Amino acid sequence: MTDSLLVESLYSLHVVPLCPLHLEVLHLSIWRSYTSPSGATVPILLLQQSTATVPILLLQQSTATVPILLLQQSTATVPTLLLQQSTASVLALLLQQTTATVPALLLQQSTATVPTLLLQQSTASVLALLLQQTTATVPALLLQQSTATVPTLLLQQSTASVLALLLQQTTATVPLLLLQQSTASVLALLLQQTTATVLILLLQQCTATVLARLLQQTTATDSILLLQQSTATVSSLL
Incomplete structure (x- = not known):
């Protein structure tokens, strides 16, 4: 035909x-x-x-x-x-x-509904595939969304590997965008992760701005969660 x-x-x-x-x-x-x-x-x-x-x-x-x-x-x-x-x-x-x-075009859509629907998928493999993309533009576009729902849904994923993939990005822009979110629940979810690898990856970022934003959080609960980490590597990085 x-x-x-x-x-x-x-x-x-x-x-x-x-x-x-x-x-x-x-x-x-x-x-x-x-x-x-x-x-x-x-x-x-x-x-x-x-x-x-x-x-x-x-x-x-x-x-x-x-x-x-x-x-x-x-x-x-x-x-x-x-x-x-x-x-x-x-x-x-x-x-x-x-x-x-393909994922870059998906996240560049002008409506906030698109990234929200993306993160609401029931399987963790979907978000893992998104973060495994070779370009740093993809996670940056995800965190730049105007609604606070997007980073919250990202951190609420049940697997620790998802957040690890996010922090392993080569550019410092990604963790900065994560910490710049306006809601305190985002950082709380970040520090409540069960594995110490997540916090180590966050603190190993090369810029001092990342650590400054981490310590500037207004709630005492965040500082307590930070200091309660069990590994000596976290304290040395601080």
Whole structure:
């Protein structure tokens, strides 16, 4: 089936084909230029399908161009619909893409709903995949979100490896953004982590600003949690 025939059948029948062969012929020209008479673009119609099979088939395409084009759409509806899918495998497939551009585009969306939906996923592997990205831009974009809900959800993850991955980033901007959050609950959750590795990674940051912001916290509970760490390495770093 040619591109033009696929587009004509898609809008004349008001049905998006679910066959992987049909999805493979959604070339760059269709994604960029074709709009239905009602004004809805192809990605929106794909994601609005009632079955969860559609976004899974879309992300399973062999080329990395497909998810990039999906996130580059001008409307904020597209990433919101993608993250609202009921299955966790959809987001996992998105983050497993080989290019670092995909998670960056996801976090650069203008609405605060997108990172919130990302962190509300039930599986810890989703957030781990996000933080394992090779570029430092991804965690920075995550922490730069305007709502305090985002860093809180990040620290509330049940596994300690998630926070460790965050602090292991090569740039000092990431822990700074974490400590600059306006709510005291963020730092409390950070210090309440069960492993000493998390605090060691935080204190090993090369800039003095990180430690200054840590000690400038207003509540006495934070200082108590800091001093209650069991390892001598923490005290020496302080």
